[in-house]
Amino acid sequence: MIPSPPPLSDKQIRSIREATARICCWHGSVRSGKTIASLLAFVLAVRRAPASGLILICGRSLQTIERNVLEPLADPSLFGPVAAEVRHTRGATTAVILGRVVHLVGASDARAEGRLRGLTASLAYCDEITLMPEGFFTQLLARLSVPGARLLGTTNPDSPRHWFKVGYLDRQSELDLASWHFRLADNPSLSPAYVAALSAEYSGLWRRRMIDGAWVIAEGAVFDMYDEQRHVVTELPPMRRYWTGVDYGTVNPFVALAVGLGDDGRLYVTNEWRHDSRAAHRQLTDSQYSRAVREWLDELDVSPEWTFVDPSASSFSTQLWADGHPGVTKAKNDVIDGIRSVASALDAGLLLIHESCEGLLAELPEYVWSDEAAARGEDRPVKLNDHSVDALRYVIHSTAHEWRHLLTTAA
Structure with a gap:
């Protein structure tokens, strides 16, 4: 018997329905439900993706792609019957999702941009956009040249002066971009005890970023809680x-x-x-x-x-x-x-x-x-x-x- 996936919040459902822009970004606190929503939107996009052009999943490394994207997708408790349609051999640079070959691309430094040169893509999913080099992200957008090509991605908040915040989220009205901001309280499947335990793991700057989902600057004393x-x-x-x-x-x-x-x-x-x-x-x-x-x-x-x-x-x-x-x-x-x-x-x-x-x-x-x-x-x-x-x-x-x-x- 396939276990039932966790319930979705209204914000998650709305973000999936509205994810039609060229660039779609789910950002906010850890464990806020943004990843599940974005992956559901990605699965729907894979099913509808044009036959021409590659489908890519990009992340900091192959290991983080496997941990943050492929393992959740293959978990029937999270994605029900869809999980059976995800096939991947650990360490391989491709996976098969809903019958489509998906290429896995690590982007740990500026040299990763070279891995994108010459390819044509119709769909890309980016795990933790702010950890990617700006040049890689720019090159990736240029490679999404098939009509109707789209990029979906997630990120935790970073500095308000981060290149992705300044160049993309702050210019949302100028670009074909849609974004949704999530807080820890937006995830209906978390118990109060877990929320309390997770909140205790962060303080100061990181509490505001990882729990409140705020894009705030690091300033002043690093250990401002020290007394x-x-x-x-x-x-x-x-x-x-x-x-x-x-x-x-x-x-x-x-x-x-x-x-x-x-x-x-x-x-x-x-x-x-x-x-x-x-x-x-x-x-x-x-x-x-x-x-x-x-x-x-x-x-x-x-x-x-x-x-x-x-x-x-x-x-x-x-x-x-x-x-x-x-x-x-x-x-x-x-x-x-x-x-x-x-x-x-x-x-x-x-x-x-x-x-x-x-x-x-x-x-x-x-x-x-x-x-x-x-x-x-x-x-x-x-x-x-x-x-x-x-x-x-x-x-x-x-x-x-x-x-x-x-x-x-x-x-």
């Missing part, structure tokens, strides 16, 4: 487990942070080891850094389960492995996602910092968004005095799967 009175502690509870984050530097400061999960269910930055070669007038080798970190941890009587190292510091990681340091691995270095993880933990009161971590406490209030990057529609912090913050970002984001469930229980 010394709230987040700095003088005493520490017993720790259940530890991790370490390392930001490597030779001329710039080298920082190692010990982060523990306390018996009270909170994260604590318990200790910091920092070497500033400029201030000390002495640079250290990889071997000396490795020895210093191990001696520091031994002195603390801390055995971290994992040590997350700056991914660019491959020689130092190799030295740690050679010296028998356990659990050495490359940190996740997605800057914006890492900032979001730290911000969520701080905002929920889940992440606290011991008063002895002077370098980190000095950097946090001065870690700010770049005005120059914002003017280009980009979210990017100023790259200055951020070594302890980077070490914090490495260890917090790399362990997010371990602690994210604690967000809703933190004070």
Whole structure:
């Protein structure tokens, strides 16, 4: 028995009916129902697409296309009988939907534009438009040259100066473009408990974008929720487990942070080891850094389960492995996602910092968004005095799967 698809909201139904423009965009918060509506509209468009011209699905990568588009389409609980008409072998660059061959195109950087040269398309679906290079999107529109050709796509909000917002959504009245804005509350199938849990995962800028669906600019302090009175502690509870984050530097400061999960269910930055070669007038080798970190941890009587190292510091990681340091691995270095993880933990009161971590406490209030990057529609912090913050970002984001469930229980 085929399960019944979830109910559609009036906004979802209206958007599907009205999706007749050359460019159709569903934008707004995460889990707001925009993807389901857009995919239903895409399935209808595939059935009606001209026989001439290619059908394309474009996304950040083949893996994201499979995860965000093909897997939902093949789920009978979401798309009922249509799911049986979706065929794809994982890793293949084509799929078959309703009997039509669909080409899957990754667009991770500007070079992806070359994959579109020379082709003619009648229909395209774009997953997360704002993550695509502008040149790729422009080239894609040029390739939709078959009479009646259309582009359907989704995106979460970004900077209000992002090229897609300025060049397309803000010019909707001038273009053959239709768009629909979705908020989290627009999805009728979400339980109140899930909405509360999801809302807890975002704070500040990301709460406004990902929950409210607003196109807002990143400005001022990156961690504007940080409050010394709230987040700095003088005493520490017993720790259940530890991790370490390392930001490597030779001329710039080298920082190692010990982060523990306390018996009270909170994260604590318990200790910091920092070497500033400029201030000390002495640079250290990889071997000396490795020895210093191990001696520091031994002195603390801390055995971290994992040590997350700056991914660019491959020689130092190799030295740690050679010296028998356990659990050495490359940190996740997605800057914006890492900032979001730290911000969520701080905002929920889940992440606290011991008063002895002077370098980190000095950097946090001065870690700010770049005005120059914002003017280009980009979210990017100023790259200055951020070594302890980077070490914090490495260890917090790399362990997010371990602690994210604690967000809703933190004070």
